[in-house]
Amino acid sequence: MNAAPLPPVAPEVTATLVEHLSPRLRKRLDAAVTKLGARPAHRDGDTVTIVVDDETELRLHAPGGVVATVDDVVCGCLLAPACVHRAAAACAAPTAVPAPELADQPTRAVPEPASATDSAPPPDSVSSPEVASPAQRAAADALWSAGAAVLEAGVDGAGAVAQSALLRAAHTARLRHLPRAAGAALSVVTLLRAARAGDPSYRTADLVTALAELLGTAHRVGTAYGAELAAVRGRARRPYSPDGSLRLYGLFTEPVVTDSGHGGVRTWVATSEGRLCTVGDVAPGGAGRALGVADRAVRLGDSALTHRELGRAGLAVSGATVSPDGRLGAGKGVRAVSARGAAWTEQPLASLWETPPSEQAVRALRSTSRYADPDGGGSDLLFLDVELLGAVRESGGACLLARCEGDFPVRLAVADDNPALAHRDNLMLLATAPGTRLRIIGRLVPAPHPRLILLACSHPTGEGTIDLGLDRLRRADLPDPAAPVYPAPPQPGGTGAHSPLYLLERRVEQTVPAGRAALGMLGDVTTEARRIRRAGLPTAAGLLTALVTSAARRDRDLFGRLLPVDTDGFATSWLTAARYTAAVAESLCAAAWEPTREGPAAAPPAPDQWPERAMAKTVQG
Structure with a gap:
C-alpha cells in the first residue's frame, strides 16, 4: 500500500491523460490503477514519488497541494509520456475539489462573467426571461450523457474511462458557469471510486442521490429560466x-x-x-x-x-x-x-424551543431535502425538550431513545463515530441515565420515524451546556450510574411500516451497482406493481413498470439486427422513479413528526390519503 497519500488531481488533468491513451491502453487502465495503488510511495515537499517497479518511478508534483497541469505528472518508463502509468496515477488520486469553507470567502455579489463562447441574447429579447445559453445547454447535455452512461454500466462497468468522461464534462460545465452540475459530477466520481475500492463508508443510497442530482440538474438547465435557472446553475463562490x-x-x-x-x-x-x-x-x-x-x-x-x-x-x-x-x-x-x-x-434563545416540533421538522426538511437548492437557506436543526429513556438496539448499532414533548419517541443518533471525537462516548453515557430531562439541539435525519443526530444538550446538572462532539461528560455528571438497554420499540403502524414502496426503492438502488442490463433481466413485475397499486400508490406502480420495461427494451431494425439501447430513455425513467421515492420519503418524515388528534404518537397517513398528484408534480419539477 502507498505510504504517502496521493495529492488531489484537477479533473481536467485526469480527463486529458485518459483521453490521450490509445484504445489498447484504455482497456488496461483499470488494472493499472489497481496495481499502482498497491505500490509504495513517499512524499518529498510538494512531490509524491511512486515506485512503479525496480527501475521506474512516477512523480506527481503538486505545488499548492494540487496537481494542476498534465506536465506535473512525470513517468520514467520508456513509453512515457504515452504510457498508462500517468493516467493510472491520476485516476488513483483523489479529485481536486474546493474546500467546504475556504472556497467560500466573503465576496461582493457581482454578476457572473459571461463565457467567451456564450452567444449574446438578441436585442429584442432583453425583456424576456433569461434562459441558458447554447454553450451551457451543450455542457449540460454532455453531463447528462456521461451520467446516463454510468447508469447504463453500473458501478462495476463505470471504470476509469467512464469516470474521465464525467470529469471532462464537469470541467466543461464549470467553465460554462454551471458549478452546481459540475459539483454533482465530481461527487459521482468520488463515490464511484469509493464503491470500486470497497471503502467501508460507501453507501449505495449516496450514489443514488448524487446520480439523481446530476441527471436532474443537467436536464433542468435546458428548460429552466429566470430565478429557477439561477438556482440550477448554482454559484462557484458563495455571495455575502x-x-x-x-x-x-x-x-x-x-x-x-x-x-x-x-x-x-x-x-x-x-x-x-x-x-x-x-x-x-x-x-x-x-x-x-x-x-x-x-x-x-x-x-x-x-x-x-x-x-x-x-x-x-x-x-x-x-x-x-x-x-x-x-x-x-x-x-x-x-x-x-x-x-x-x-x-x-x-430570550432570544428560548424562543427557538417554543416552536412546535412538527413545524421545526417541516422547516428543516426544506434544507435537508436530497435535491434542495444549495442557496435556498434555512437550517436543518431542531430544538427540543426531551426525557431520556435509554439505549435501543438497531441494525446499525445502538442509539438513544428519548420522549419528546407531546409524548412521542425520538431516536437520537451519533453525529460522528470518529473515536477522536466525543459523540459516541457522550451518547452512550447519557443512555445510562433514563428519566433525565434535557434541552437538546439536533440535526434532522429524514426517516419514517422521528430521528435526530444529537449535537448539543443542556448539562444534566442544569448548569451550562455541552457540545457533544468536543466536551466529554463524566459519570459523576449523571444522576443514575447505570440503566438497562431496552429493545427497540415497534415502529408506528402507518405507511412507513407497511407500505410496499420499498419494491420501487430497491429497483432504483439495484440499478446503480448492477446497471441497466441486470434490471432488464427481472422479467415481469406485474405482481409487484399490483401489490403497490393495492396499497393506494398507482403512480409508484406505473413508475416501476416503466422502469423495468425501459431496462429490458431492445429494438431491432428492418433486418432484425439489435439497435443501440436507449440510454436516454432509461435514464429518464430511472430519474423519475428516484425523485418520486425521495419525495415520498420526505412526506413520511414530515408526517412522523405531526401529532394526531388522539395523542401525539405521530403515525403517517394511510396510503389512500397520500397526495399522489402533488407528489407527481414535485417529481416533475
Whole structure:
C-alpha cells in the first residue's frame, strides 16, 4: 500500500491523460490503477514519488497541494509520456475539489462573467426571461450523457474511462458557469471510486442521490429560466450581502470532519430576532485539526473569543455580511466585540424551543431535502425538550431513545463515530441515565420515524451546556450510574411500516451497482406493481413498470439486427422513479413528526390519503 497519500488531481488533468491513451491502453487502465495503488510511495515537499517497479518511478508534483497541469505528472518508463502509468496515477488520486469553507470567502455579489463562447441574447429579447445559453445547454447535455452512461454500466462497468468522461464534462460545465452540475459530477466520481475500492463508508443510497442530482440538474438547465435557472446553475463562490449591525448569541460548536480529509469547527449563533447563523473554520487536517481549531480565535473582526467560548457567549458585530445559508463573512469592514451571551432558557434563545416540533421538522426538511437548492437557506436543526429513556438496539448499532414533548419517541443518533471525537462516548453515557430531562439541539435525519443526530444538550446538572462532539461528560455528571438497554420499540403502524414502496426503492438502488442490463433481466413485475397499486400508490406502480420495461427494451431494425439501447430513455425513467421515492420519503418524515388528534404518537397517513398528484408534480419539477 502507498505510504504517502496521493495529492488531489484537477479533473481536467485526469480527463486529458485518459483521453490521450490509445484504445489498447484504455482497456488496461483499470488494472493499472489497481496495481499502482498497491505500490509504495513517499512524499518529498510538494512531490509524491511512486515506485512503479525496480527501475521506474512516477512523480506527481503538486505545488499548492494540487496537481494542476498534465506536465506535473512525470513517468520514467520508456513509453512515457504515452504510457498508462500517468493516467493510472491520476485516476488513483483523489479529485481536486474546493474546500467546504475556504472556497467560500466573503465576496461582493457581482454578476457572473459571461463565457467567451456564450452567444449574446438578441436585442429584442432583453425583456424576456433569461434562459441558458447554447454553450451551457451543450455542457449540460454532455453531463447528462456521461451520467446516463454510468447508469447504463453500473458501478462495476463505470471504470476509469467512464469516470474521465464525467470529469471532462464537469470541467466543461464549470467553465460554462454551471458549478452546481459540475459539483454533482465530481461527487459521482468520488463515490464511484469509493464503491470500486470497497471503502467501508460507501453507501449505495449516496450514489443514488448524487446520480439523481446530476441527471436532474443537467436536464433542468435546458428548460429552466429566470430565478429557477439561477438556482440550477448554482454559484462557484458563495455571495455575502451586507446585513448592518447584528447582536449575536452563541448556541454551540460542532466539529466538522469530511470524507475529503478536511477538518474544523462550525459555531452556531442566533440573532436577536432568532435567525440562525454560523461561523466556520474548516481546512485540510481531519479530526485532529477539528479539536485544535475549537480553541482558536474566531475569524470575525477583532474578536478574541475562541469557537468554544463563542458557543456560550455573545458578539456585537457591525458591518456584518451574511450568505444566503447564514454564514457570517469575515471581510475587512467587519467589526466585532465580545458581549454577554444568553442561556438557552433566556430570550432570544428560548424562543427557538417554543416552536412546535412538527413545524421545526417541516422547516428543516426544506434544507435537508436530497435535491434542495444549495442557496435556498434555512437550517436543518431542531430544538427540543426531551426525557431520556435509554439505549435501543438497531441494525446499525445502538442509539438513544428519548420522549419528546407531546409524548412521542425520538431516536437520537451519533453525529460522528470518529473515536477522536466525543459523540459516541457522550451518547452512550447519557443512555445510562433514563428519566433525565434535557434541552437538546439536533440535526434532522429524514426517516419514517422521528430521528435526530444529537449535537448539543443542556448539562444534566442544569448548569451550562455541552457540545457533544468536543466536551466529554463524566459519570459523576449523571444522576443514575447505570440503566438497562431496552429493545427497540415497534415502529408506528402507518405507511412507513407497511407500505410496499420499498419494491420501487430497491429497483432504483439495484440499478446503480448492477446497471441497466441486470434490471432488464427481472422479467415481469406485474405482481409487484399490483401489490403497490393495492396499497393506494398507482403512480409508484406505473413508475416501476416503466422502469423495468425501459431496462429490458431492445429494438431491432428492418433486418432484425439489435439497435443501440436507449440510454436516454432509461435514464429518464430511472430519474423519475428516484425523485418520486425521495419525495415520498420526505412526506413520511414530515408526517412522523405531526401529532394526531388522539395523542401525539405521530403515525403517517394511510396510503389512500397520500397526495399522489402533488407528489407527481414535485417529481416533475
